[in-house]
Amino acid sequence: GMFFLFSLAVVVRVVICQDCFFKSSLYIGHVNITIDNVTCDRWDAHLSHSDLLTLKLPDVSTSEASNYCRDPDEKGHPWCYVSNDPHHKTWEFCDVLFCRECYFANRSHEYNGYVTTSINGNCLAWTGTSFPDSSFPDGSVARAHNYCRDPDNRGYPHCHTTHGVLPCLIAKCNHSVCADDPSTLCEILKSVICGVKDIAQKLCPKTCGMCGKSLTTASFVRFRNLILQVK
The missing domain is CATH 2.40.20.10 (Plasminogen Kringle 4)
Structure with a gap:
């Protein structure tokens, strides 16, 4: 539990990992800005009860979804409604990255x-x-x-x-080469992070032999503040 995490304080540090998605319809992060830097409207300002029967929000309710970017109709990328867009658009894609790849x-x-x-x-x-x-x-x-x-x-x-x-909305890898970092304590990395399959390839090259593998799950954004990176 938490005692185990704190006991690793000497060799690990908590980092805020990137808010990203694995499958757009399951994205539950907190990005609420579009690619044109427009603030998203709240979902409950646009969706009626009948809309909820056809759209698939991953949140418990439209209230919980707030004005966060989502993809309830599976457009392929998180988006949101906008009412103050300078180009008079009714909705727009959000600046959310696909965390599985770079x-x-x-x-x-x-x-x-x-x-x-x-x-x-x-x-x-x-x-x-x-x-x-x-x-x-x-x-x-x-x-x-x-x-x-x-x-x-x-x-x-x-x-x-x-x-x-x-x-396309794809991030550049953080490093020019995907390779193991010899200073990484791989056993701890694997047991703490990879054991629950919540790590993005963007952490490369601290990969412990896992370059190119898809280890990110939709739950990644739920635990983004608890991801541990071994020094």
């Missing part, structure tokens, strides 16, 4: 994650483009589906949308 700036063409949302809408399938199969880490255009990719080496994952080619 890309290395000098190897963005190798990114083969599962994000399918650009900064302004869902991605279209790559089959509508002229890129050869060899341009994709998936091995073919078809297997790339509508995932964010960098087949033309722009330096960041992007995709085709109804608004043109746009970058």
Whole structure:
């Protein structure tokens, strides 16, 4: 319990991990600002009781959801309603990162994650483009589906949308190389963090042999203040 956590105080420190999501419809974090820096409206100001029958908020109620970004209709990325947007939009995507993945700036063409949302809408399938199969880490255009990719080496994952080619909301990895940090006490890291599968790949290179593996769960944001990083 808590005694165990405090007993590790000499070798661990508590850090605030990034508020991010694994599956957008299950996101329960506290981001309430859109990608255009507009403050979100409260959900209960827009949703009626009948709306709740079709939408899937992960919160107990619209009141608990407050004005936090959510994805109750599975658009693919957390969003919220806005009433004071300068572009007169009724809703907008939020600046929430997909915590399961990141890309290395000098190897963005190798990114083969599962994000399918650009900064302004869902991605279209790559089959509508002229890129050869060899341009994709998936091995073919078809297997790339509508995932964010960098087949033309722009330096960041992007995709085709109804608004043109746009970058995706994917973070850069914190380090240039994903590798174990020899100073990391891996046994403690694995027992405290990885045992409950609440660690993002962005903590790389303190990975203890787990580079490239998906260890983040939807509960990550619930425990973001308790994640321990071994010095």
